[in-house]
Amino acid sequence: MNLIACHECDLVNRIPPLPRRAAARCVRCGGVLLRAKPDSVDRTIALTLAGIVLFLVACSFPFLSMENAGIVQETALFTGIYNLYKQKMVPLATLVLITCVLVPLAQMLGLLYVMIPLKRNRPARHTARVFRIYLHLKPWGLMEVYLIGILVALVKLGKMATIVPGLSVIAFGLLVFVLAGAYTALDPHLVWERLGGKS
Numbered sequence: 712m713n714l715i716a717c718h719e720c721d722l723v724n725r726i727p728p729l730p731r732r733a734a735a736r737c738v739r740c741g742g743v744l745l746r747a748k749p750d751s752v753d754r755t756i757a758l759t760l761a762g763i764v765l766f767l768v769a770c771s772f773p774f775l776s777m778e779n780a781g782i783v784q785e786t787a788l789f790t791g792i793y794n795l796y797k798q799k800m801v802p803l804a805t806l807v808l809i810t811c812v813l814v815p816l817a818q819m820l821g822l823l824y825v826m827i828p829l830k831r832n833r834p835a836r837h838t839a840r841v842f843r844i845y846l847h848l849k850p851w852g853l854m855e856v857y858l859i860g861i862l863v864a865l866v867k868l869g870k871m872a873t874i875v876p877g878l879s880v881i882a883f884g885l886l887v888f889v890l891a892g893a894y895t896a897l898d899p900h901l902v903w904e905r906l907g908g909k910s
């Protein structure tokens with residue numbers, strides 16, 4: 712049994728475990744409090760695993776190749792961050808490294824740590840703590856911003872040189888959507904419920 716405050720009228724409602732595809736509504740104003748997400752655990756795990764594969768591809772294949780006057784220059788995902796360091800923009804390089812590489816990786820690993828044992832109904836020892844960290848990390852994953860930055864740079868550089876997007880940039884773009892999908896599939900109420908309300 713969960714307690715949820717209504718977003719519309721602030722009334723605190725008691726919510727029993729929801730059946731598949733059901734939604735809980737506020738008893739006073741009828742506002743939707745909670746919607747059951749079918750196969751939430753399986754879909755979250757599948758999308759996160761896909762995310763890990765895409766992450767590995769994004770880290771190991773060429774990001775972009777640039778051709779100008781017969782000279783081809785190939786860059787990798789980490790080249791941009793390394794170049795920022797070299798140009799003495801250390802805080803910016805650190806920020807990009809944290810928000811675009813470390814946070815997404817930590818989120819995916821944390822989510823797998825929480826969800827895989829949960830699927831077998833035997834939560835891992837630090838599930839509650841790891842899940843809370845995952846939820847706090849969410850606003851710090853800024854891969855979308857990085858992706859937009861890349862697209863803008865592509866359009867601008869496209870006038871000066873021939874730009875060929877590498878496998879890495881495609882994987883990186885897909886990763887943004889896959890991670891958003893994993894977050895949408897995730898049902899935090901279900902996680903806390905399976906943990907026996909140890910929130």
Ligand SMILES: [Zn+2]
Nearest residue numbers: 717720737740
């Ligand atoms: Zn209400």
